Amino acid sequence: MQTGLLNGGGGLFTMSSSEESYSYPDESLLELGLGLSLGGGKTKAKTKHPAAAGGGGSWDHYARILTAKDFAGVVSDKTSSSSSSSSSSSITKVNTSGGTKRTAESPCSPPGRSAISQVVGWPPVRTYRMNTLSNNAKSPVTEQLFSIDDKCKSKNADTPSPNHGSCTNTNISKEKGFAKTSLFVKVNIDGVAIGRKVDLNAHTCYKTLSRALDDMFMPSASVGARGSNMERQVSVAGKRQPVKFLDGSSDFVLTYEDKDGDWMLVGDVPWEIFLNSVRRLRIMRTTDAKGLAPGSQERNRGRPITPL
């Protein structure tokens, strides 16, 4: 009968193999190969373990699993785990038969940063769900080695404004040249129902961000003269950047909602602090943004509704 496999239970048919005894093949018959366990992620070549490239020959009788832990940079034996614990994910490695420690080649994770972002498909959160949250999950390990924007850096060197220091004061992970993860936040513009998403970690300062948003929402806007906060910063540098619609000449201004739920003007705080506190962006009509004084922490008084 062919019904066996369509049933919830099995075992309708006798399986001849269970009658015979068979012995497990000698371990020496099977090559215990070693493989990387990073799945299909896009890590840099240098993070690939050398043994895997060599086809596992040097790992005879020696099974050790490379896991995301090996790329965490903070790996210790179980016994010393407490000493290496920190706010970042200090992962203790389970003792295997090989009991090896990691090699020096593996990169260190930036302190304060978990290595989870380098493992494909972990934590197991659905893609569609990730798209609606502020962080993007499509490709937690991005291919680009984020290098510091030299242009941005050199221009800002001239300015006395403290905000521009943030351009050079990039994430530690960037300085070490590691693959950067994405920090997608939603951007809504008044008048359009569906928002877009922008990767804040693809930018080093407000200037590049506003330029990206210009392109995204208003490709035909003209350069204006009057200054928003950002435009003022830029003109202090002595150069007029084509910061288009966010320069106060158009009807729109860029705002963000911070961790406390307050809506603030973008550009007031150092870039790093902005990255840490931004939840989402909103391009508001200038008329609606009147309640947002630069640097103020007050709620947008432009809201017509009070909670009941």
Next chain:
Amino acid sequence: MDQDHKKLKESPFPCEGLEKVLSFIDSHKDRSSASLVCKDWYDAERWTRSKLFIGNCYSVSPEIVARRFPKIKSVRLKGKPRFSDFNLLPQDWGANVHAWLVMFAKVYPSLEELRLKRMTVSDESLDLLARSFPGFKALSLSSCDGFTDEGLKAIATHCRTLTELDIADSVTVDIGGGWLSCFPEGFASLEILNFASLQCEVSFDALERLVSRCRALRVLKVNESINLEQLQRLLVQVPHLTGLGTGSFMQELTPRQYEGVQSAFSNCKNLQVLSGLWDATSLYLPLVYGACASLTFLNLSEADLRSGELAKFLPHCTSLRRLWVIDTVGDKGLEAVGLSCPLLEELRVFPIDPYDLDNRQGVTEVGFLAVSRGCPNLNYVLYFCRKMTNDAVATIVQNCPDFTHFRLCIMNPGEPDHLTNEPMDEAFGAVSKTCTKLRRLSVSGLLTDMAFEYIGKFAKNLETLSVAFAGSSDRGMQCVLEGCPKLRKLEIRDCLFGNAALLSGLDKYETMRSLWMSACNLTIKGCRLLAKEMPRLNVEVIQDEWSDETHANKVYVYRSLAGPRQDAPPFVLTLGGEDI
């Protein structure tokens, strides 16, 4: 033997009677059992089966199905292994529904329902579907991909008797919203419409007209493109909804608009399921309070609320049985759950920040404990956290011994008990021992073989097990394979189980739906050995940049009547026993 045969022939049970009796049996498991009694029962069953369930589309072929079942009206078909949800499967791996549709069109012209999960569905397939079944009623696409608005247009245009269109969490790229406008003016049969996961802008006019025509509409889940004011206009048309997915809450309302929306919600007296609520903040969340008295399922997984907001919301939902939240509510928010939801049966807590980029705390064992104290009927949990303790889990299952689904995800791989620094073995030991009805288990944290010994020893009803970054030797996997008699699905990633572990399950895999092992210690040779010993299994190795001639990085093993896949892409290697 002959005498028994004679007896049977002398007093046969009339097959018309048998068919009548069998036609009352719905459950496919019961029907399968009935079909095994004898040939007559097998025949009677196959002639009366109208609902088809295929848990693995590759376990059987369309031809085999067509030969056996002549009269099918409803099909549920599942494709890719579950880890494809987390990008572990390359594109174009398979599970394309088209070949099935071609067969259905030929053999089951009166097909009414098609429910697909994790399958690739092209526009061409949707078009074929739309044109081939004149009485087609219900289409449900869960976690599917491959289609665009062109396919949906075909459905809207040609399915005249459609009652259900449910595009639950399917992943589509660049889909337009024009399909919604393709429902003909006379079309009025829709009862369920869910397009919440589609990132497109639909014509609100078309939607409003559609809703006003479909008087039997009971479930409406719109997407983010619909704002509050528009939602209100829809709600006044269908206040009798039992399921609602709102659009975006990011809109500034005038006081008059606010009252209008609030009143529209208050008129929805039959609401049992509420979801959506994108960008809902404390300002506008109270709008929905009036609709929540009969709510049994509240899905807040798109609204990153804080503890206070949740604490104010929940007292309005006195009948709540299922709750999905984001971990921004924190342990405090979960305390509110424990206090306000005594009837709660299911809790899912999703992480706002899975990659810990902002170093957010999320929830810990404290929140979970609080829920367990207040909600003794809890039987389903999905809990993403960064910290957990063995003691907490043991207490939780003492408080709630009826768990059937226990999915705990401690997000840092290999994370130990954060108070004692020990492995989390005892936690899952407690779950296995105490929760005798446990059917599904996902383990995480630092785990040695001990955890799997517990599972193998105690989890006798376990059907699905998910393992990641765990175990200390092959023995772990072996314990599970030897100890869990009802195991059907085993999915493992990033563990050190090797060929010995794989081969210890030789006798087991034909009783299971499937086995997935990725980033473990398997070699091609080991997989070939399995394939050689068990010819009725498909042993597939998916080759990617981490595979080489020896290492099998992604292995998918499943029983099949259909033999090796005919449609396997070049990177899927189906192993036979050829050259060991």
